[in-house]
Structures are given as structure tokens and as C-alpha cells.
Amino acid sequence: MSGNDVLLEVDDLKKHFKVNQGWIASLVESFGSGEPDYVHAVDGVSFELREGETLGLAGESGCGKTTTGMSLVKLHDPTAGDIVYDDTRLSEASDAEIKQFRQNAQMIFQDPFESLNPRMTVYDTVAEPLRIHNIRNETARVQRALEFAELLPPEQYYDQYPHELSGGQRQRVAIARALVLDPDFIVADEPVSMLDVSLRAGVLSLLDRMTDEFGLSVVYISHDLSLLRHMCDRLAIMYMGKIVEKGPTDEIIENPQHPYTQALINAVPVPDPGVGRERVELQGEVGDVIDIPTGCRFKNRCSEYIGDVCDQVVPPLEAKTDFEQDVACHLYDSAEGYDPYQDVTGSPSAAETGEEPESTPADD
Amino acid sequence: MSQLEVEDLEVYYETEEGPAQAVDGVSFELEEGENLGIVGESGCGKTTLAKAIIGILPDAGYINDGSINFQGDDLTEMTNAQRRRLKWEEISMIAQSAMNSLDPVYTIREQIVEAIETHRPGTGRVESDEIVTEMFELVGLDPERADDYPHQFSGGMRQRAMIAMALALEPSLMLADEPTTALDVIMQDQILKRMASIQEEINSSMMVITHDVSVVAETCDRVIVMYAGKIAEEGPVEEIFDQPYHPYTIGLKRAFPNIRKSSQDLLSISGYPPELIDPPQGCRFAERCPMATDKCREEEPEAHYKNGLRSYCHYADEIDAELRPYADDPTTWNQAAAATDGGVGE
Structure with a gap:
């Protein structure tokens, strides 16, 4: 099913939040830094x-x-960088094009208890996007979406309110609402983590069918690598606002290259008491995303730290010579011939220039 | 003691x-x-x-x-x-x-x-x-x-x-x-x-x-699997994972993705646990179990002891002898789900 046509291209996307702005202020306070500026x-x-692909962000x-996921569906406007959809750069898109984009980009949230309006019936919840986009044939579309979400028979659910439904049923309503506009892609943010174990597989197989039957592309956001391995064609591993490793799921899980990816995968418990796993103790906690360190963001926790080059040069996410996935780490030889050592200098300031925070982030 | x-x-x-x-x-x-x-x-x-x-x-x-x-x-x-x-x-x-x-x-x-x-x-x-x-x-x-x-x-x-x-x-x-x-x-x-x-x-x-x-x-070292207020199965962790006798244990185990396995069919246990104010008289899992019979719905199962496990299922012996592959197959459960779908509103 996976075609190779690119549906959406994310190009050097940045989203910085100004500190001391509402809820983010408390988040930042807990990081306890001196004179905070922007959260990167x-x-x-x-x-x-790509079209028909499932991509995991872990x-x-x-x-x-x-x-990142919210930026993909334009719930955030990027501080810098762009998203290209259907040959249109969203930063330059007209209102009509944005509206078209919004119809094609849908999101499913983690908590169906919060993402559904408690005062709206199931029917109205699913029909609302159709009304916003002036799409006719409302009843038939709502019915079909609920049928797809295996809420059967759909008529029985029309007049129910979220509080009358179980967690699994609510998440199915959220899926029906996301699908009713026939979108091109869906961003699913921890779609099953709030659901009970026995119900997860049911919702997951429903999401699987979305890609199989409609050719939808899906971006799964999760911290659960076991789940992502089950659901995704490709994975991107993120650390402190950057992707550190990206490639085919099986490659990344079985043959991780970035020291962070290795630690992350080694930490996942295995539901089989016979399997011993190598446990790598990762020191410290995730670093400060306000006062970004120079060079590699993982250097302080990295077991493979190799000196100045890690301190000074931001490792680019790039193809390497020895394996299929892209990795942002100086340990491996660049397939493009990039030599990070040419950027190492006596003083770390030279390498820092690419990492200066945006001076005037367009934040609101 | x-x-x-x-x-x-x-x-x-x-x-x-x-x-x-x-x-x-x-x-x-x-x-x-x-x-x-x-x-x-x-x-x-x-x-x-x-x-x-x-x-x-x-x-x-x-x-x-x-x-x-x-x-x-x-x-x-x-x-x-x-x-x-x-x-x-x-x-x-x-x-x-x-x-x-x-x-x-x-x-x-x-x-x-x-x-x-x-x-x-x-x-x-x-x-x-x-x-x-x-x-x-x-x-x-x-x-x-x-x-x-x-x-x-x-x-x-x-x-x-x-x-x-x-x-x-x-x-x-x-x-x-x-x-x-x-x-x-x-x-x-x-x-x-x-x-x-x-x-x-x-x-x-x-x-x-x-x-x-x-x-x-x-x-x-040891695991108790509970379902609707009762113990479904209990025993050493290796046996619970290797050779469980209770369909619920088998189902629960297969509902989890394993990072070590590339392609795996996950199993979904359809339906919801019973109301505990007026629990069913037979096996509490009967309503969701793809292998349940009339006996399961009527009689509460006694403990079945084997291999260090204590299992509360009428058909523990049958599962051990021949039904385990059937119980371990997600299609068994998914067919049961299709048959009972709808009308599970709370």
C-alpha cells in the first residue's frame, strides 16, 4: 500500500514558546534555569x-x-521552517488553501474524555466538521464514519453523549470524527494510552484499517516503542526538539545506532520472562530546552562521548555509510562526505552560530 | 508460615x-x-x-x-x-x-x-x-x-x-x-x-x-491475574507466560505488543467486565470468552491445579490438551468480537 509519493514535507520546522506565558511558565519553572528566554x-x-505510510514519532x-504533531495539522504556527503540502508551502498558502489543508489534516488526541465536547451528542460531534466545511450529505457520511469506527448500529449512538460511552467507544467517536472529512492524513497522539489493555488492540486494529482501506497516511506519536513497532513503517526518534535517528522501523528497533536510541530501546520491558535484556543505565535527565547546550544535545548523558566534536558541532541528521537509517551522531561516517571535525575550533563559539535562538519568534 | x-x-x-x-x-x-x-x-x-x-x-x-x-x-x-x-x-x-x-x-x-x-x-x-x-x-x-x-x-x-x-x-x-x-x-x-x-x-x-x-x-516471581474481583489464574511468572490455562491470561498476554517481535497480530478482548453489583453467577469472564459454554455461564469454576498454576477455568485441561493454539489465535477472539459487536453501551 505504501506509495513513494511524498504527501507532506516538513522542512526545518521550529516551534519556540516564549517563557512566562500561561501554562508554559510553570513548566519552565520546574526546569529551574536562570534567565529563561524561549523553550525550544x-x-x-x-x-x-509519504502517501499511505505510517510514521512514528517517538x-x-x-x-x-x-x-511537532500539532504543528503538522496547523494547531501551532511554526516559529521557523515550513510544511509543504501538495506543492504548497503552508507559510505562503492562501486562506482557501489553508482551509483545504485543514480538511485533509486531522488529529486524534490522547484523552477521549477531554477531546469530546460533553454537551454534544455523538451525531453532532461527528457532523460538526462537515458543517464547518459546508459538506453535504451529512447523515450518510456520519453513518459511514461510525460504521467504520465499529460503532454498530450507528443509529444507536446518534443521541448518546460522551459520558454515556466507555473510553474505547469515545476514542472510536474521535476516530469517526477525524475520518468523516476523508482526510489525507491523520496525526494520532498516544491514541490508546488512556484505554484499558484489553481494548487497545481493538482500537489499534481500527487504526490499522484506516491505512489499509483508505490509504491514509498516519503519524503516530507515542512514547511506547513496542506499540510503534507494531504500527509503523518508519520511525523518527526525537530528543530535545530534534530528530536523532530516522528510518525503517525494523532497522531502528533491531539495529539502533544513536546512543540515545539504543538506551531508549534497551529500557523497554519485554513481556516474556524468559528474555533477559541488556540494561544500559542512562545517566541524568533530559537537558534544558531553554538554554540549549552547544554541539550535541545528548552529549552529557552519552556513553560514547568523543570530545570536542560532540561539544562544539551540532551533529546533522544525515545518511551514514554503514546502515539504512539517518542518524545525527558524530560516531559514524557521513554518506555525503561531511566532516564535522572541520568545524571544530579552539573556541566553541564558532560552532554555536547555527544554534542561536530566533531573535524574534513569531509567537502568539 | x-x-x-x-x-x-x-x-x-x-x-x-x-x-x-x-x-x-x-x-x-x-x-x-x-x-x-x-x-x-x-x-x-x-x-x-x-x-x-x-x-x-x-x-x-x-x-x-x-x-x-x-x-x-x-x-x-x-x-x-x-x-x-x-x-x-x-x-x-x-x-x-x-x-x-x-x-x-x-x-x-x-x-x-x-x-x-x-x-x-x-x-x-x-x-x-x-x-x-x-x-x-x-x-x-x-x-x-x-x-x-x-x-x-x-x-x-x-x-x-x-x-x-x-x-x-x-x-x-x-x-x-x-x-x-x-x-x-x-x-x-x-x-x-x-x-x-x-x-x-x-x-x-x-x-x-x-x-x-x-x-x-x-x-x-509470581503473578496473580485478576478479573472482575476474582483471581482468574495464579502461579510462577514463567508458567503464567509459557503455559497459562485461563483464556483471560492468554488473551491479556496477546493484547500487548512486544518490541522484540516485528509482525504480530494483537488480540482484542471484546466487551467489558461485568457489573460488580450484580455479577454473573457462572464464570465472570464467560461473557467475553470466545470458548465459553453454557456450563461456564451457569457454574462458577473451581480451582484447577497443575504445573504450579492455580486456574479458575472449567476447561483448563482441554486448553492444555488441545485448545491452547486456538485460544492463542487472535482470529478466534476477533470472530467472537464480530459476533457480539454492538449493544455494549454502558
Whole structure:
């Protein structure tokens, strides 16, 4: 099913949040830094989403995966960088083009208890996007979406309110609402993590069918690598606002190259008492995303730290000579012939220039 | 004598429609130094069981019948004052959400010292401070941060502070209710590892309550699978994972993706657990079980003992002899799901 046509191209996307602005202020306070400026939630992320593909964005809390996902459906406007959809750069798109984009880009959120309006019936919840986009044939479309979401018979659910439904049913309503506009792609942010174990597989197989039957592209955002391995064709591992490794799922899981990816995968428990796993203790916690360190963002926790080059040169996410996936790490030889050592200098300031925070982030 | 012996325990919650039988006739033993995992879906009674043992049931909850023998004394017969003395000192609990379990207006040190001084009135401040330092080092926190308030800690640090507090009085039994569910995978790994090494050091036993079968697979010696207030199956962790007899155990195990396997069909157990106010008379899992017969719907299954496992299924022998591949096949369950779909509104 996966074609190779690129549906969406994310080009050096950045999203910075101004500190001391509402809820983010408390988040920043807990990082406890001196004179905070901007939170570099997403800081230069590039990838493409192909038609019919499932792409997983993985990483720990605060790595920027949700912000990236929300930017993909334009729930955030990027601070810098761009998203190219259907040959249109969204930053230059007209209102009509944006509206068209919004119809084709849908999101499913983690918590169906919060993402559904408690005062709207199931029918109205699913029909609302159709009304906003002036699409006719409302009843038939709502019915079909609910049928697809295996809420059967659909008529029985029309007049129910979210509180009358179980968690699994609510998430199915959220899926029906996302599908009712026949979108090109869906961003699913931890779509099953709030659901009970026995119900997860049901919702997951429904999401699987979305890609199989409609040829939808899906971006899955999750911290659960076991789940992403099950669902995704390709993976991108994020750390502190950047992608550190990107490539085919099986390659990344079985043969991870970035020291962070290795630690992350080694930390995943295995549901089989017979399997011993090598446990790598990762020191410290995720670094400061306000006062970004120079060079590699993982250097302080990295077991493979190799000196000045890690300190001074930001490792680009690039193809390497020895394996299929792209990795942002100086340990491996660039397939493009890039030599990071040419950028190493006596003083670290020279290497820093590419990393200066945006002086006037367009934030609102 | 086992450290903990729970016998025919019934814990009910008072509701407007009558008592909800959250834990209904549960018996098990826990040996000293043993790690026991309790797994099941939300509402299966696993947290209620832990709360009954440590004695923090909410107002509506009460022990209807049965006994909880801890080191020879029946906890259900004790006065509140006697139970309070046991709490933290002998039995401590690590709750799921450390955020809500730590008091925001006191420093971590003050909270740990308070627990120590309440239980060991003679303890001087110097000695208490020493315990705080020791516990912080044990859980991998910088002792200098003990004077911080909970909000100054990250989620992982708070959970570790919670563990430090639970360990301060060297309890002989630790109840950990979803100890790492709110944490990222790297932090989860570190905390589980830390808990295992601490446990070895102070030789305490532990009950780990979780919905995550992979956490149980890695940390526990023995597992109890609970369903709708009852034990479905119990036994050593290897046997539970290798050769379970209960369809629910088989289903639950297959509902989890395994990072080590590239292509795997996940299994979905359709439907929802039964109402505990008026539970079904036969096997409680019958309604969702793809192999259920009339016998299952009418008769409550007796315990079936084999291979170290205690399984409550009428057809444990048949599953062992020939039906296991059938029960282990997701299509079996998905067909059952298609047949019963719809009309499962609550």
C-alpha cells in the first residue's frame, strides 16, 4: 500500500514558546534555569510523510513530539521552517488553501474524555466538521464514519453523549470524527494510552484499517516503542526538539545506532520472562530546552562521548555509510562526505552560530 | 508460615444500588522476600485489594468477610490505632501518582522525617536526617535536594522521593500500585531496577500492581491475574507466560505488543467486565470468552491445579490438551468480537 509519493514535507520546522506565558511558565519553572528566554520545543525538524505510510514519532516527555504533531495539522504556527503540502508551502498558502489543508489534516488526541465536547451528542460531534466545511450529505457520511469506527448500529449512538460511552467507544467517536472529512492524513497522539489493555488492540486494529482501506497516511506519536513497532513503517526518534535517528522501523528497533536510541530501546520491558535484556543505565535527565547546550544535545548523558566534536558541532541528521537509517551522531561516517571535525575550533563559539535562538519568534 | 496470607477476602463498596463486590473471595499467600505481581484491567479489584491490605479503603469500602494475616496477625481484626502503627513501618505503599501523594507545602525532608518521628518517637533529628540521606542515596537522588519542595522535582524524581519515603522505615512489605505507569520508559527502567536492588538489600517482599504485563514479566516471581474481583489464574511468572490455562491470561498476554517481535497480530478482548453489583453467577469472564459454554455461564469454576498454576477455568485441561493454539489465535477472539459487536453501551 505504501506509495513513494511524498504527501507532506516538513522542512526545518521550529516551534519556540516564549517563557512566562500561561501554562508554559510553570513548566519552565520546574526546569529551574536562570534567565529563561524561549523553550525550544521543536528545534529544526525535517522529515517527509509519504502517501499511505505510517510514521512514528517517538521520544520521552518533553522531546517535542506532540508539538511537532500539532504543528503538522496547523494547531501551532511554526516559529521557523515550513510544511509543504501538495506543492504548497503552508507559510505562503492562501486562506482557501489553508482551509483545504485543514480538511485533509486531522488529529486524534490522547484523552477521549477531554477531546469530546460533553454537551454534544455523538451525531453532532461527528457532523460538526462537515458543517464547518459546508459538506453535504451529512447523515450518510456520519453513518459511514461510525460504521467504520465499529460503532454498530450507528443509529444507536446518534443521541448518546460522551459520558454515556466507555473510553474505547469515545476514542472510536474521535476516530469517526477525524475520518468523516476523508482526510489525507491523520496525526494520532498516544491514541490508546488512556484505554484499558484489553481494548487497545481493538482500537489499534481500527487504526490499522484506516491505512489499509483508505490509504491514509498516519503519524503516530507515542512514547511506547513496542506499540510503534507494531504500527509503523518508519520511525523518527526525537530528543530535545530534534530528530536523532530516522528510518525503517525494523532497522531502528533491531539495529539502533544513536546512543540515545539504543538506551531508549534497551529500557523497554519485554513481556516474556524468559528474555533477559541488556540494561544500559542512562545517566541524568533530559537537558534544558531553554538554554540549549552547544554541539550535541545528548552529549552529557552519552556513553560514547568523543570530545570536542560532540561539544562544539551540532551533529546533522544525515545518511551514514554503514546502515539504512539517518542518524545525527558524530560516531559514524557521513554518506555525503561531511566532516564535522572541520568545524571544530579552539573556541566553541564558532560552532554555536547555527544554534542561536530566533531573535524574534513569531509567537502568539 | 507465609508473611502474608489473604483468605477468602471480600471487599465491597457501598453504592446506591447495593454493594459492589470489588474483591470477591480472593485467597493467596506471599512469602518473605517474594515479588508478587497483580495484573488485570481497570476495575478488576487489584488496587482495592492493596488498599484493603494497607488499610486505606475509602469510606464507602469495607471488608465484608475473610481475613488478611500479616506475620500471624489478622489485620481485619485490628483497631485503627494498631493498623496505623503497621503502616509505613511494616507495610508501605508506593502510589501511582507521586504528585498527589506528596504534600506540596512541606519539603521532602520534612515529610520523611515526620513519618519517621511518628513511628519511632525516640528518634532524634540527627538520626532522622541520616536516614533521609541514606534513602536518597539508595534511590539515586542527591541528598542535598531533600530540602526541596515536591514541585521542584521532576516526575521521575518525585516518584523516587516517594519510594525513599516508603522505604525510610524499612518495611517488610511494599505495595507498589502502578509505580512507574506515569513515567517515561527510561525512568521506568531505572526505578524498577532500583526497586529490585533495594528490595534485595533490605529483604522486603513486594506486591506490584499493574496493568502492564511486561513490567510483571521482568520484576515478579509470581503473578496473580485478576478479573472482575476474582483471581482468574495464579502461579510462577514463567508458567503464567509459557503455559497459562485461563483464556483471560492468554488473551491479556496477546493484547500487548512486544518490541522484540516485528509482525504480530494483537488480540482484542471484546466487551467489558461485568457489573460488580450484580455479577454473573457462572464464570465472570464467560461473557467475553470466545470458548465459553453454557456450563461456564451457569457454574462458577473451581480451582484447577497443575504445573504450579492455580486456574479458575472449567476447561483448563482441554486448553492444555488441545485448545491452547486456538485460544492463542487472535482470529478466534476477533470472530467472537464480530459476533457480539454492538449493544455494549454502558
